[in-house]
Amino acid sequence: MNPRPENRGAAIDLDTVSKDYGSFKALDAVSLHIKPGEFMTLLGPSGSGKTTTLNVIAGFTDATSGKLLVGGKSVVGVPAHKRNIGVVFQHYALFPHMTVGRNVAYPLALRGVTGAERERRVRQALDMVKMADFAHRYPSELSGGQQQRVALARAIVFDPPLLLMDEPLGALDKKLREWLQLEIKRIHRELGTTFVYVTHDQEEALVLSDRIAVFNRGSIEQIGTGRELYDEPATLFVGKFIGDSTVLRGQAATSAGETAIVISGQTVVTDKRLADGGSPVMLLRPEKLALAPRGAADAGRNRLAGRVGEAIYLGSGSKYEVVLADGSKAIVRSALEAQSFAIGDEVDVLFAGRDVKLLADDDKADLTLT
Amino acid sequence: MEMKPLTRVILGLVCLLVAIWLVAPTLVVVPMSFNENKSLAFPPQGFSWQWYQNFFTNPDWTSSFLNSLKVASIVAVLATVLGTLAAFGLDRMRARPANVLRMLMLTPMVVPGVVLAIGIYAVYLDAHLVGTLTGFVLAHTILALPFVLIAVSANLEVFDKRLETAAASLGAGALTTFRTVTLPLILPGMLSGLLFAFATSFDEIVVSLFITNPYLKTLPVQIFSSITRDADPTVAAVGTILLCATTLLIGGGMLLLGRERKGRP
Numbered sequence: 001m002n003p004r005p006e007n008r009g010a011a012i013d014l015d016t017v018s019k020d021y022g023s024f025k026a027l028d029a030v031s032l033h034i035k036p037g038e039f040m041t042l043l044g045p046s047g048s049g050k051t052t053t054l055n056v057i058a059g060f061t062d063a064t065s066g067k068l069l070v071g072g073k074s075v076v077g078v079p080a081h082k083r084n085i086g087v088v089f090q091h092y093a094l095f096p097h098m099t100v101g102r103n104v105a106y107p108l109a110l111r112g113v114t115g116a117e118r119e120r121r122v123r124q125a126l127d128m129v130k131m132a133d134f135a136h137r138y139p140s141e142l143s144g145g146q147q148q149r150v151a152l153a154r155a156i157v158f159d160p161p162l163l164l165m166d167e168p169l170g171a172l173d174k175k176l177r178e179w180l181q182l183e184i185k186r187i188h189r190e191l192g193t194t195f196v197y198v199t200h201d202q203e204e205a206l207v208l209s210d211r212i213a214v215f216n217r218g219s220i221e222q223i224g225t226g227r228e229l230y231d232e233p234a235t236l237f238v239g240k241f242i243g244d245s246t247v248l249r250g251q252a253a254t255s256a257g258e259t260a261i262v263i264s265g266q267t268v269v270t271d272k273r274l275a276d277g278g279s280p281v282m283l284l285r286p287e288k289l290a291l292a293p294r295g296a297a298d299a300g301r302n303r304l305a306g307r308v309g310e311a312i313y314l315g316s317g318s319k320y321e322v323v324l325a326d327g328s329k330a331i332v333r334s335a336l337e338a339q340s341f342a343i344g345d346e347v348d349v350l351f352a353g354r355d356v357k358l359l360a361d362d363d364k365a366d367l368t369l370t
Numbered sequence: 371m372e373m374k375p376l377t378r379v380i381l382g383l384v385c386l387l388v389a390i391w392l393v394a395p396t397l398v399v400v401p402m403s404f405n406e407n408k409s410l411a412f413p414p415q416g417f418s419w420q421w422y423q424n425f426f427t428n429p430d431w432t433s434s435f436l437n438s439l440k441v442a443s444i445v446a447v448l449a450t451v452l453g454t455l456a457a458f459g460l461d462r463m464r465a466r467p468a469n470v471l472r473m474l475m476l477t478p479m480v481v482p483g484v485v486l487a488i489g490i491y492a493v494y495l496d497a498h499l500v501g502t503l504t505g506f507v508l509a510h511t512i513l514a515l516p517f518v519l520i521a522v523s524a525n526l527e528v529f530d531k532r533l534e535t536a537a538a539s540l541g542a543g544a545l546t547t548f549r550t551v552t553l554p555l556i557l558p559g560m561l562s563g564l565l566f567a568f569a570t571s572f573d574e575i576v577v578s579l580f581i582t583n584p585y586l587k588t589l590p591v592q593i594f595s596s597i598t599r600d601a602d603p604t605v606a607a608v609g610t611i612l613l614c615a616t617t618l619l620i621g622g623g624m625l626l627l628g629r630e631r632k633g634r635p
Contacts, residue, residue, distance in 0.1 A: 081540075082541075089535075096555070097554045110541040110546065155540075
């Protein structure tokens with residue numbers, strides 16, 4: 001583990017990679033380029049293909065077709081144990097019959113690293129995950145979080161140019177998860193290795209990643225930074241998966257650079273345009289919406305009449321669920337100092353036309369989260 | 371439900387009676403081995419070590435004891451290797467054919483020993499295996515293999531196969547993975563299988579009576595022929611020695627199995 005973080009990561013190229021299980025397409029022509037040293041998160045609901053992608057890169061699963069390059073070289077047909085890729089599993093997978101020290105030394109022993117050099121690198125890896133004092137313990141004597149840190153040390157001790165992590169924090173409680181997220185971020189910064197991280201937790205993806213690839217039903221819906229995915233979702237699925245959102249359906253008419261959408265009997269105007277003129281879906285972020293008492297004057301903003309169905313106090317502000325006349329719901333987050341409302345209040349939901357995102361309706365967008 | 375004191379006492383007494391009934395035959399042997407007279411009468415008269423001395427000096431006894439030791443040792447190793455391989459094969463097969471095969475391999479535990487003995491004897495006559503070391507080893511391995519299969523299968527059930535994936539990701543090929551990860555973790559099951567296999571062969575009598583001849587006798591065969599010829603208390607001495615030895619062996623095996631069930635550090 002020499003400190004030269006600039007060029008230590010490997011680039012990864014997936015080119016139209018598919019994986020079939022009989023007639024079921026677990027991966028459908030997935031293409032993805034990951035830059036050297038990048039922190040790339042594969043995000044999606046379970047069964048979306050993100051773990052299959054990771055297994056294909058690791059060599060645990062063979063792709064049915066497509067090309068896979070790690071560091072510019074094809075690894076198709078190369079068995080997992082010859083790929084020199086670090087993997088961290090959700091279930092830790094530490095060897096129960098070996099101490100922490102021997103677990104971390106295992107990949108070094110296989111690479112013929114012996115004696116003082118081996119000890120030095122084991123210690124260095126354990127130092128990095130702050131587990132150096134536990135070298136003589138057995139995995140069963142450690143907590144889940146400690147075991148996962150040891151697993152991380154074992155996966156980086158042999159200096160792999162690529163580290164894969166499969167929901168590594170999935171089995172841990174929230175507080176520990178948030179702390180380990182920051183630890184993983186720090187280790188990524190210090191190592192400069194390429195990280196590929198699989199999760200179904202969009203908040204975790206936003207905290208950790210340089211870029212996120214959103215998976216759905218075996219293919220990638222969108223690749224981008226967290227900000228890009230949140231502000232400019234390419235599909236309704238991405239918009240709904242990343243962050244809270246209000247989704248409203250209506251009839252649209254485009255004229256003179258403006259789009260007018262009739263929702264629940266009321267017209268909304270936006271400068272956004274819909275490419276194919278079909279029936280659009282309007283996506284609104286909760287912090288872009290405001291609430292006002294029914295009929296209060298506020299020119300220049302769109303307004304939709306509704307009734308407060310749920311009011312939740314969050315400490316830093318409030319969250320409201322407003323039921324519109326046609327039964328659809330809008331989620332509004334308001335700051336602490338804003339006027340507060342009670343369940344049953346008749347209100348107007350206000351928002352600017354430029355904050356509307358118009359997306360094509362998409363039958364794939366139904367979320368099945370587990 | 372709370373038990374009445376009287377019920378508790380009666381229940382305790384019944385348990386004690388059953389326990390005595392079960393252990394009594396075994397415990398009768400021990401005092402008889404110290405008999406002063408050449409008789410198997412119970413209760414024994416006086417006290418002497420002469421039958422133990424006889425066991426260790428009479429070539430009939432020493433050679434049969436060494437034969438049993440030799441056969442049981444080879445059987446233990448052979449059955450452990452074959453049983454472990456079988457357990458692995460079954461573990462990695464699809465469930466349905468695996469269950470059929472497993473039942474087949476466990477039949478030697480269920481089939482009456484005499485039936486097995488007749489079959490083996492008939493084949494051995496043609497194959498000239500009666501009274502040979504090979505003959506004994508093959509026959510006893512058939513009987514011992516199910517014990518290894520059961521012990522190793524139980525161990526494999528709790529073995530986390532994902533550890534093998536982890537080992538591969540760290541650079542270990544299939545063989546290295548087996549040697550450094552899988553084998554150490556199923557070793558307790560293999561060892562208890564080895565002990566059961568040894569014990570099974572060491573005190574096997576039914577099949578052995580069929581395939582023995584004057585040139586090759588195992589200890590149980592020697593005990594049986596001795597007691598049918600004359601009332602030699604040496605059998606009681608042998609019995610006592612075997613009792614101590616098997617108690618240690620089986621006890622050790624149970625300890626290993628029990629430790630494995632609870633999960634190791």
